[in-house]
Amino acid sequence: MQLVVGRIGRPHGVHGEVTVEVRTDDPEARFGPGTSLATDPPQAGPLTIEGARWHKSILLLRFAGVAGREGAEELRGVMLVIDSADVPPTGDPDEFHDHQLIGLAVETVRGDPVGEVVEVRHHGQDLLVIRRGAGEVLVPFVKALVPEVDLAGGRLVVDAPPGLLDPDEAQ
Template sequence: MQYYDVAKILTTHGLNGEVKVAVITDFPNERFSAGSELALKDQPEEVLTVKSGRPFKQFWLVQFEEITDIDQAEKLKGKTLVVSEANQQELPAGSYYYRDILGCQVLDNETGSLIGEITDIEAPGANDIWLVKEENGKEFWLPYIKDVVKKVDIEHKQVFVELMEGLRDED
């Protein structure tokens, strides 16, 4: 079974076993919702059930059903929380895990010709931007919006796009 990192446990919070975590996941609201099942990276068989989770400054505070006092919580410090592939919720249509998009080939939607490969993703604002590296080594950012990205085929690692003028440095 595959596991994906969700958060790193930084420290205890209060006396009732709540922990402060640094978020690694793109979906903290889902991962830290009540009833969500997470595990420890080095002991995936030990399942922790989220009792409650809430944002706190740039971190999250998470309480697990199984951890009821500060002594138990102390033992979690420095550990990484993971979610099993089986416990990942289905993503809403049009949402993808970064790992599924990275490495995809970018193809022209009309001609099918290869434009390049997605090598990085950033989320600067309303929509993600995908870094495309062309065969010649040039790079440009592709906004993930429906006017540009026409079809995403995760199975075949292909993204079909319609480039707007000015996206690439065309000589």
């Protein structure tokens, strides 16, 4: 399984640098000079990082073989990806990588099926996006609401208050 660690944005300057929307919790490890990254679409890469620097809160990368603003512009929108097998385990039994959670079946503490985790969003608070029928619900990924994650069993248990999984329950 491929994991997106960044998305190339607009060019920065005239020397081939690009802005990168970081989608990893360890940008220093993922985007160090000399690192080679696969791409999506695959025909854009692999890309080898020649230089990396932060400009305010924006990561700027320079890739080998990409010269000038025009070359950088051709990479706009390309996803930078790694193989999930290359991600080491966290070592903490209560900490998970996004790719471990995506695809897990979700059920309530009573064993009722809820749906499937389709995404993990990081907006200050980690949120699980759970596909439920034709819609989606967001569940904060905290121990009080998600008391059990069973990777081997392919499931995740939620202990949701009324209204979290079904807004009609809140009345």
